[in-house]
Amino acid sequence: MRTEMTRSLGVAGIVLMVVAAAAPITVVVANFPLILLESGSIGAPLMILAATLILLLFAVGFTWMTPHVPDAGAFYAYVHQGLGRRAGLGTAAVALLSYVLLTVSMTCYLGVQAGNLLALWTGIELPWWLISAVMIAVVGVLAHRRIDLSAAVLGVVLVLEILAVLAIDLGVLASGRELTPGPFSPAEALSGAPGLGLLFAFLGFFGFEATAVFRHEARDPLRTIPRATYVAVLLIGVLYTVSSWLVISGLGAEDALDAAAASPDSVVVALAGDVVAPIMRDVTQVLVVTSMFACMLGFHNIVSRYLFTLGRRGVLPSALGQVHRVHRAPSRASLAVTGITAVIVLVSALAQLDPVVEIYTWYSGLGAIGVIAMMALTALAVLRFGGRRGPGVRSAPGAARDSNGRRAGAGTLAATGLGGLGLFVVLGISLANFPLMVGGTAAAIVCAALLVGAFLLGALAGPTRSAGAPEDGNAGAGESDDGGPVDEATVGGAGEDPGLTTDGRRR
DSSP states (O other): OOOOOOOOBOHHHHHHHHHHHHOHHHIIIIIHHHHHHHHOSSOHHHHHHHHHHHHHHHHHHHHHHGGGOOSTTTHHHHHHHHHOHHHHHHHHHHHHHHHHHHHHHHHHHHHHHHHHHHHHHHOOOOOHHHHHHHHHHHHHHHHHSOHHHHHHHHHHHHHHHHHHHHHHHHHHHHHTOOOOSGGGOHHHHTSSOHHHHHHHHHHTTTTTTHHHHTGGGBSSHHHHHHHHHHHHHHHHHHHHHHHHHHHHHHHOTTTHHHHHHHOTTTHHHHHHHHHTOTHHHHHHHHHHHHHHHHHHHHHHHHHHHHHHHHHHTTSSOGGGGOOOTTTOSOHHHHHHHHHHHHHHHHHHHHTTOOIIIIIIIIIHHHHHHHHHHHHHHHHHHHHHHHHHOSTTOOOOTTOOOOTTOOOOOHHHHHHHHHHHHHHHHHHHHHHHHHHHHHTSHHHHHHHHHHHHHHHHHHHHHSOSSOTTSGGGOSTTTTBOTTSOBOOGGGOOSOOSOTTBOTTSOBO
């Protein structure tokens, strides 16, 4: 009998995993200055608010389709179910590339920040890549074990991060500095290079798809995933919108851009010391390191679950789809992610790329574009699946489904359509402005070619047998290669936990 993963995560546990991967204090300290610097405007709050609204609209269809996709492949599984096997496999390849790049970017930035902290406290200076190597090993050990351990570590770090962000916000309010409405001006947000600002605004939300990625470890996935998705997006959106406004106000609307350009890695840390207490600078620096570690662990877990799902479905070696008999975790997939991350970090270090200006900015920017592209494809998949759903269209085995095969409601399709339109607009303007970030059109074309190449490689190199074959697992079965319905009698495989009913409850 095949070992299954432990179903121990509730709404709170999954929200912790998602928001910790979003790394609140890292976003405030590192991403807010980058949004100002890359966009050339103080419109960050409005950009973050726009990202929040787009993702909430997107979440309407994403959560509606959840019961029909009982798989931990998240965007990959949704695209597979709605647009067909080839599109799904291409999306899986983009997902792996994007999240690996995000993991590597955070690993390298973590090496720099932890090195700075070590030098400040002890006077010992170590190369960033050596510290990153140690962090890769620690994350590998944590991710190898039960998900409860990762959730516990992330939970502690997250609480401390949010307290620190709130302390900075309250410090600005108590300082009596002018709270200007300028950052919420549409004209201000659209000035400069708004595409890059929006790109890094979306980056603060990434990892929220983990609400679906961790479905095999959720106690009641059909209820937990929708609730966790909305809670995570709203919590992240409100916190970042308010905090970005207060940080800009604390720096001064007229001086914020110059301050971010002068010292993007320390401007918010200095602000924390000014508006709270001098010791808050040290506290913030420590929490940035722990936050980056939590983010790195979160992305590592996401990539592991993608590899696990692809191994279960026979797309990648089946060994990746095995669950550790003791820890009940996808330990082999986790070990593979550890190796891949280590190799890319090593190659980047040997190429003498700057860990912040080049590795973090380029890798995270390209990863962000990849994730936005996946979300846009997922919106199309939900629209197609929800619009044609009827008695002749079957869900995957083990999925909860309406007995009448009802289509998605008009409100669901409208919200998903608006969210998808917003995602495509953001994707388009991000691509148009991407050359500004990577230093030229040629570099931008190479980066875009990597994403397109990954999609084509995944779509064309996938298995030729039906994705619903027994060894494939469970999601996306019930569909032919072109996304059309097939006879449910022809599909099979290990669906959701056999101890669950079709509505996700324990038998």
